Amino acid sequence: MDLRALLEQPTEVERDAVDSLLGPAEPFNGRVMFGGHSARQQRHLLLPALHAVQDATGTVTRGALGYISERLTVPPAEAYGVATFYALFDVDSAGGSKAHVCDDIVCAQAGAEDLCSRLEADGVEYERSPCLGQCDRAPAVMYHRPGTGYGVSAPVAADTAGVFGFDDLSPGVVHQEASELRLLRRVGVVDPTSIDAYIESGGFQTLAKAKELGPEAVIEELKMSGLRGRGGAAFPIGIKWEGVRDAPGDEKYVIANGDESEPGTFKDRLVMEGDPFAVVEAMAIYGYVTGATQGYIYVRGEYPTAEKRLLAAVRQAAAAGFLDNFDLEVRRGAGAYICGEETALFASIEGHRGEPRQKPPFPTTHGVFQKPTGINNIETLVATLEVVANGGEAFARIGTDQSTGPKLFCVSGAVSNPGVFEVEFGTTLGELLDLAGGISGGSGFGAVLMGGAAGVFADESALDVPLTFEHTREAGTTMGSGAIVFFDDQTDFTAVLRRIAQFFRDESCGQCVPCRIGTVRQEEALARIGSGAALGSIEEEKVRLDDLALVMTDASICGLGQTAASAIQSAMRLGLA
Amino acid sequence: MSVKATIDGQEVTVPEGTSILDACTQLGTDIPTFCYGPTITPANACRVCMVEVEGSRVLVPSCSRALEEGMVVKTGTERAEHSRRLVLELLGSASELDRSSDEVHGWIEEYGADSSRFGPDAETVAQPAKVQDDLYVRDYERCILCYKCVDACGVDHQNTFAITVAGRGFDAHISTEFDVTLPDSACVYCGNCIAVCPTGALEGKIAWDMKEAGTWDADAQEVTRTVCSYCGVGCNLDIHTQDGRIVDVTSPLDHEVTLGNLCIKGRFGWSFVHAGASEPEGAAGGTGS
Numbered sequence: 024m025d026l027r028a029l030l031e032q033p034t035e036v037e038r039d040a041v042d043s044l045l046g047p048a049e050p051f052n053g054r055v056m057f058g059g060h061s062a063r064q065q066r067h068l069l070l071p072a073l074h075a076v077q078d079a080t081g082t083v084t085r086g087a088l089g090y091i092s093e094r095l096t097v098p099p100a101e102a103y104g105v106a107t108f109y110a111l112f113d114v115d116s117a118g119g120s121k122a123h124v125c126d127d128i129v130c131a132q133a134g135a136e137d138l139c140s141r142l143e144a145d146g147v148e149y150e151r152s153p154c155l156g157q158c159d160r161a162p163a164v165m166y167h168r169p170g171t172g173y174g175v176s177a178p179v180a181a182d183t184a185g186v187f188g189f190d191d192l193s194p195g196v197v198h199q200e201a202s203e204l205r206l207l208r209r210v211g212v213v214d215p216t217s218i219d220a221y222i223e224s225g226g227f228q229t230l231a232k233a234k235e236l237g238p239e240a241v242i243e244e245l246k247m248s249g250l251r252g253r254g255g256a257a258f259p260i261g262i263k264w265e266g267v268r269d270a271p272g273d274e275k276y277v278i279a280n281g282d283e284s285e286p287g288t289f290k291d292r293l294v295m296e297g298d299p300f301a302v303v304e305a306m307a308i309y310g311y312v313t314g315a316t317q318g319y320i321y322v323r324g325e326y327p328t329a330e331k332r333l334l335a336a337v338r339q340a341a342a343a344g345f346l347d348n349f350d351l352e353v354r355r356g357a358g359a360y361i362c363g364e365e366t367a368l369f370a371s372i373e374g375h376r377g378e379p380r381q382k383p384p385f386p387t388t389h390g391v392f393q394k395p396t397g398i399n400n401i402e403t404l405v406a407t408l409e410v411v412a413n414g415g416e417a418f419a420r421i422g423t424d425q426s427t428g429p430k431l432f433c434v435s436g437a438v439s440n441p442g443v444f445e446v447e448f449g450t451t452l453g454e455l456l457d458l459a460g461g462i463s464g465g466s467g468f469g470a471v472l473m474g475g476a477a478g479v480f481a482d483e484s485a486l487d488v489p490l491t492f493e494h495t496r497e498a499g500t501t502m503g504s505g506a507i508v509f510f511d512d513q514t515d516f517t518a519v520l521r522r523i524a525q526f527f528r529d530e531s532c533g534q535c536v537p538c539r540i541g542t543v544r545q546e547e548a549l550a551r552i553g554s555g556a557a558l559g560s561i562e563e564e565k566v567r568l569d570d571l572a573l574v575m576t577d578a579s580i581c582g583l584g585q586t587a588a589s590a591i592q593s594a595m596r597l598g599l600a
Numbered sequence: 601m602s603v604k605a606t607i608d609g610q611e612v613t614v615p616e617g618t619s620i621l622d623a624c625t626q627l628g629t630d631i632p633t634f635c636y637g638p639t640i641t642p643a644n645a646c647r648v649c650m651v652e653v654e655g656s657r658v659l660v661p662s663c664s665r666a667l668e669e670g671m672v673v674k675t676g677t678e679r680a681e682h683s684r685r686l687v688l689e690l691l692g693s694a695s696e697l698d699r700s701s702d703e704v705h706g707w708i709e710e711y712g713a714d715s716s717r718f719g720p721d722a723e724t725v726a727q728p729a730k731v732q733d734d735l736y737v738r739d740y741e742r743c744i745l746c747y748k749c750v751d752a753c754g755v756d757h758q759n760t761f762a763i764t765v766a767g768r769g770f771d772a773h774i775s776t777e778f779d780v781t782l783p784d785s786a787c788v789y790c791g792n793c794i795a796v797c798p799t800g801a802l803e804g805k806i807a808w809d810m811k812e813a814g815t816w817d818a819d820a821q822e823v824t825r826t827v828c829s830y831c832g833v834g835c836n837l838d839i840h841t842q843d844g845r846i847v848d849v850t851s852p853l854d855h856e857v858t859l860g861n862l863c864i865k866g867r868f869g870w871s872f873v874h875a876g877a878s879e880p881e882g883a884a885g886g887t888g889s
């Protein structure tokens with residue numbers, strides 16, 4: 024493979040940004056590159072390299088992309104395909120500072136449209152963004168200043184100057200008493216930037232205990248605990264870890280999925296920002312138990328504080344000798360909801376477009392780099408610390424038979440006191456609403472969206488349903504990622520549904536037809552209904568929407584397309600639109 | 601090792617690793633495909649080949665899933681047919697399928713696919729054709745994003761990597777880096793992408809010109825098999841002639857050595873044949889350089 028390079032040259036700033044990641048380059052003057060095998064093995068550095076130039080300049084120019092292609096021996100066309108996949112890479116733009124304004128379903132309730140108008144009037148460069156995972160502090164803005172970095176403004180101050188003016192490094196707020204909590208007990212209490220503080224609070228004792236018990240015993244405890252995945256699929260964790268441990272091969276990987284991009288979900292952010300060492304400790308145990316010597320923490324690109332905290336935590340933990348024989352790396356996403364899907368996440372780490380792959384084969388045997396891989400949600404990982412520390416049996420006593428342990432819920436929207444709440448499985452949705460202070464502003468209950476954009480709308484009857492895997496399934500709702508968004512009785516649900524449809528349209532990877540085109544047709548139909556311009560009758564529109572829902576659910580490759588009609592269909596059933 | 605399974609009530613035994621699609625073909629069951637091709641690793645993207653597999657919550661792509669021991673496959677269920685119809689409707693609503701094969705038009709009819717049901721304002725991939733040289737045209741309003749050309753240019757055959765899928769979602773499209781023209785890209789004009797394109801989105805310049813002018817008449821054409829005379833490899837050429845003139849050159853995909861691939865000389869280096877004579881009706885400009 025002889026690759027042809029682009030003609031444009033990188034600027035000094037771009038070259039320095041790439042070289043600071045990859046090291047100084049060998050001299051290169053021609054138009055044909057011979058990077059060879061060793062350079063090609065660095066393909067996985069494509070996203071970090073693109074981030075490096077985007078961070079430094081606010082854009083990815085031809086010269087920069089060409090230079091990256093040359094350094095990594097990636098065909099320029101492919102590098103271009105990757106760069107244009109991710110929303111946070113501004114390919115071939117003018118660069119400079121930029122605000123990403125969330126106009127998703129929660130921020131829309133909190134005045135996102137007004138904010139956009141003000142920015143427009145003030146001539147501030149901005150782009151609309153899907154949920155930024157700050158729904159408890161809506162409306163939210165993420166901004167980028169080249170050379171300085173990313174920051175989050177939430178809630179945004181009334182003047183537009185506030186959009187670029189606020190560096191959020193405060194630990195997240197937990198509304199409950201630390202003494203009542205297991206998963207969140209250190210958040211907001213223990214300094215998340217100091218390994219000494221973590222150790223003082225009992226940190227890294229669980230890792231020591233795991234090593235005392237040995238891998239098999241840890242897996243036994245996990246099985247006994249009944250712990251199931253918190254990322255949405257609810258897979259039994261003991262079986263997953265055992266599968267990775269038993270998979271043939273010496274080269275294995277473990278991954279912490281911190282891509283959290285489901286609208287209405289922000290629990291993993293709170294954990295990563297407020298208790299990063301716990302994530303690191305859980306990953307060290309994961310590696311030890313499965314035999315993986317390399318781990319990745321994949322953090323959503325819109326979570327700059329989480330990334331900073333985790334980088335610092337990994338560095339300190341390694342220096343203190345807690346990561347022996349285990350290489351743990353923090354990887355940053357770049358604006359793609361789909362990269363939370365495990366196989367798309369693998370592709371992203373490998374330096375490819377975040378396109379999901381066909382399963383089977385499953386990650387346990389064919390994961391990242393086609394090697395056996397264990398991947399878990401951030402909350403799941405922190406829950407494994409509970410299991411190892413206190414024993415599987417004690418964990419299983421919390422919650423119900425089939426839904427064991429504590430669970431984090433992200434409550435936002437039309438409530439007085441939005442935030443992350445840790446409760447035991449079996450708590451009802453109504454009790455959770457009480458914890459969040461009830462419906463805000465003296466309005467009545469309109470509807471609740473459970474599980475985010477990929478979830479299900481429910482009416483007031485859902486308030487009595489205990490939050491467990493089994494009860495929500497029976498009631499036809501879902502817990503999904505733990506997102507619970509309340510809407511009051513003044514809500515224009517047609518607009519909400521249209522925003523949800525737009526989310527899937529924007530976030531589809533584009534690989535398969537039912538999802539790539541189906542999400543567009545779904546959004547078009549909702550737009551027509553919303554503007555009173557139905558094609559034929561409303562009934563005909565509904566038949567069309569049902570047909571689209573069925574083909575997306577039945578024939579899409581991955582969960583994104585398979586759930587892209589879920590919330591909309593449930594809202595139709597409730598007569599919300 | 602072989603596996604035994606049931607397809608539409610019939611027992612089949614096939615070698616391990618055989619796809620459901622290949623097993624169906626052996627039984628004479630026709631299943632529509634777009635992104636599958638005999639010479640290409642299926643991208644598993646179009647999802648028109650879906651079948652029902654007992655025990656599976658969702659439908660299964662027959663081109664990309666191997667038949668497994670004891671599998672019970674049903675190809676003609678209501679759900680499977682619904683998915684195929686919708687995929688055909690969705691594709692037809694976004695892309696021009698008019699120059700796809702007769703087979704494709706047959707499926708559209710068979711499944712009763714009506715792509716007009718999404719209305720006159722349904723967003724499409726309509727765009728001007730990219731005519732950047734005298735050899736071939738990229739007419740992407742006909743592209744269904746089957747990934748075949750990308751794989752032919754890349755890992756499956758040519759290893760040139762001149763084109764890729766760029767963008768995301770409905771904006772995903774085939775492109776060179778920064779959309780530079782083909783002459784400015786890594787393209788070596790082998791035309792092996794043209795050979796696998798199922799919709800006429802990639803087409804030799806003369807054939808494309810004639811189709812645009814309405815003078816292309818496949819029924820009036822003769823195909824003559826010969827061997828390329830440029831080098832010693834011995835690639836087979838199919839010379840398509842209409843009214844005594846060459847209008848296209850292809851290569852049989854089932855050739856065991858070349859799999860239908862050629863180089864620029866074999867595929868495009870024939871304009872000298874008609875040097876000095878007038879162009880066929882509808883064809884603007886010559887070929888070869």
Ligand SMILES: Cc1cc2nc3c(=O)[nH]c(=O)nc-3n(C[C@H](O)[C@H](O)[C@H](O)COP(=O)(O)O)c2cc1C
Nearest residue numbers: 252253254280282283284363364365399400403582
């Ligand atoms: C479209 C899509 C997005 C997803 N996003 C996330 C995510 O952001 N975080 C996450 O943990 N899991 C996400 N998942 C689920 C993962 O694929 C995977 O099941 C999960 O990380 C496994 O971890 P667990 O077993 O601990 O739940 C997503 C799935 C789909 C289909």
Ligand code: SF4
Nearest residue numbers: 532534535538581584
């Ligand atoms: S369902 Fe959507 S997101 Fe998933 S692979 Fe298909 S196009 Fe991509």
Ligand code: SF4
Nearest residue numbers: 753787788790791793
């Ligand atoms: S003609 Fe050959 S090199 Fe050019 S894009 Fe097509 S397959 Fe790639």
Ligand code: SF4
Nearest residue numbers: 743744746747749797
């Ligand atoms: S140009 Fe042709 S081969 Fe390439 S993706 Fe489009 S339809 Fe497929």
Ligand code: FES
Nearest residue numbers: 125130154155157
């Ligand atoms: S941060 Fe705006 S909706 Fe979540």
Ligand code: FES
Nearest residue numbers: 635646647649663
């Ligand atoms: S032919 Fe099977 S998915 Fe396209």
